[in-house]
Amino acid sequence: MSTPSEPPADWVPSPEYVNATNVAWLMRQAGVDTYEALQAWSSQNREAYWAIAIDRLGIRFQRPFSRVVDLSGGVESPCWLPGARMNIVETCLAAPGETIAIVYQNEAEELRTMSIGELRMLASRVALGLARRGFTPGDAIAIFMPMTAEAVAIYLGIIMAGCVVVGIADSFRPQEIAVRMRLANAKAVFTQDVSLRGGKELPLYTTILEAEAPPAIVLPARGALRSSLRQGDAGWAEFLPSAGHFDPVVREPSDPLNILFSSGTTGEPKAIPWTQTTPIKCAADAHFHQDIQPGDVLAWPTNIGWMMGPWLIFASLINRAAIGLHYGSPGGADFGRFVQNARVSMLGVIPTLVKSWRNTACMEGLDWSAIKAFSSTGECSHAGDMRWLMGLAGGRPVIEYCGGTEIGGAYITGTVARPCVAGTFNTPALGLDFMILDENRRPAENGEIFLVPPSMGLSCSLLNKDHYKEYFAGAPRGPHGEVLRRHGDQMEALPGGYCGYWRAHGRADDTMNLGGIKVSSAEIERTLRFVPELVETAAVAVSPGGGPDLLVVYAVSAPGAAPHKDELHAAMQNSLKLNLNPLFKIHDVVLVDALPRTASNKVMHRLLRDRYLSSP
Secondary structure (H helix, E strand, O other): OOOOOOOOOOEOOOHHHHHOOHHHHHHHHHOOOOHHHHHHHHHHOHHHHHHHHHHHHOOOOOEOOOOOEEOOOOOOOOEEOOOOEEOHHHHHOOOOOOOEEEEEEOOOOOOEEEEHHHHHHHHHHHHHHHHHOOOOOOOEEEEEOOOOHHHHHHHHHHHHOOOEEEEOOOOOOHHHHHHHHHHHOEEEEEEEOEEEEOOEEEEOHHHHHHOOOOOEEEEOOOOOOOOOOOOOOEEHHHHOOOOOOOOOOOEOOOOEEEEEEEOOOOOOOEEEEEEOOHHHHHHHHHHHOOOOOOOOEEEOOOOOOOOHHHHHHHHHHOOOOEEEEEOOOOOOHHHHHHHHHOOOOEEEEOHHHHHHHHHHOOOOOOOOOOOOEEEEOOOOOOHHHHHHHHHHOOOOOEEEOEEEOOOOEEEEEOOOOOOEOOOOEOEEOOOOEEEEEOOOOOEOOEEEEEEEOOOOOOOOOOOOOOHHHHHOOOOOEOOOOOEOEEEEEEEEEOOHHHOOOEEEEEEOOOEEEEOOEEEEHHHHHHHHOOOOOEEEEEEEEEOOOOOOOEEEEEEEEOOOOOOOHHHHHHHHHHHHHHHOOOOOOEEEEEEOOOOOEOOOOOEOHHHHHHHHHHOO
């Protein structure tokens, strides 16, 4: 691969800086002189790349693997690390006991820390508690609570016990919680009585009761539990053994450890198992792309129900860095002071959050000098917002990071070995490659992304759908006959002086990212059926001028009904709040007589998007 010409950059690394990075170490191992040659090498020699990454990260095995990947079943069904036996928690907790594992802060309380030794003990107690209550390896155990130090220990304890975490974001409403519990066959759930945000108490335990959830273990948000418990449920103090050691249950690399959910285009979310090997993808991406070093502090406002929650756990602990957790809202100065006082070195964001910080100027005047890099995911970035963000830390780079739950990390991202151009990606993820195809399925500079498998981290199964049909059936072949995997993002390869840089343009299918949360048009439309006076709706995402998605709803009213647009907007917003997710905000409502359809009667969402963007 020839070295591309470099564009006008917002941040340029010095040779001395690059030489000290993890990716420079990898370049020396691969015997290449440029980052571009390294990326090509990692894509063409995937077994070698993953073997080096596994060794570099210190992944522990009870029994070693015979080879990195067996492709006898085809690249659509790779077998990673055949012959190995492992439990990834052993690697997560391998640092010396006094190493700081978590830096955390409750609202209006002092900064606190938890060491690796303390985290190991608490996770062991969770695993013991599960075993004593009769749960066995393979059982699915849900977590529906904020991302706290205890939640991290619960997450690791469930995996330590050989069980499978079911991640459910604590913003979901009872109907959606029930769907996810059913799909994963959850046998129990960890939750809190309430969630404390901005001085308000938001109910969690009563929410899972409305969802008719399985037996619950309930933690108090502060002090004593705020309500009596349902028969069969247990308080945290009752569940947790006082002490004890637990040896992690040995698993096969392909055994699931986490079930996460991503929107499908038919309304029911895809239930995606992460396996014992997915954390290696998380940690390798962080090591080489975000350049995470031992002793760093990683903060990313997220939740265990979204992939970035587990990603943060594995990316931090496997790299012997600390997890930074702020229990309050990330939208104000309290969060900024946490970043300052915790000495966060890598701060993860979503573009909507950055735009809010910029509009309110709430992060001005803080000392973010410990930050070495930002990372942004979940939505398309606005270049101006990202330049403003860089300025908060003296011009530090933003590593754009785009992938998905079914990837376990990114397929396209950034590297600190190349200049940073705000709002763009500057490399495919190491160990992976992709193609951009136009509507005629030909290679193009602007079009739909198709991945070139295999890669560690890519899903190999779904609980509730046919994995092959979802990702491979009907997908085109590459120009040299390569098997391609469908993904659905719209991406543009920048021309001229920006060669080797890419810009995201949202989704090519009927899914969208709202505030960093992936949701399908079908899920929105299914929820809006509760609104009276409507015959049907079509939900689309638009991004006028670039940046995060905005939700626009086209609505067809019932015959004889004449709803006022503002009243309809309020009714639909309330339906989303009560029945799906209160974080989803409707930007605009457009009343129409009918929705455009194909000959097979499918709503033409792309036409509606184009129509909205072209309207005056």
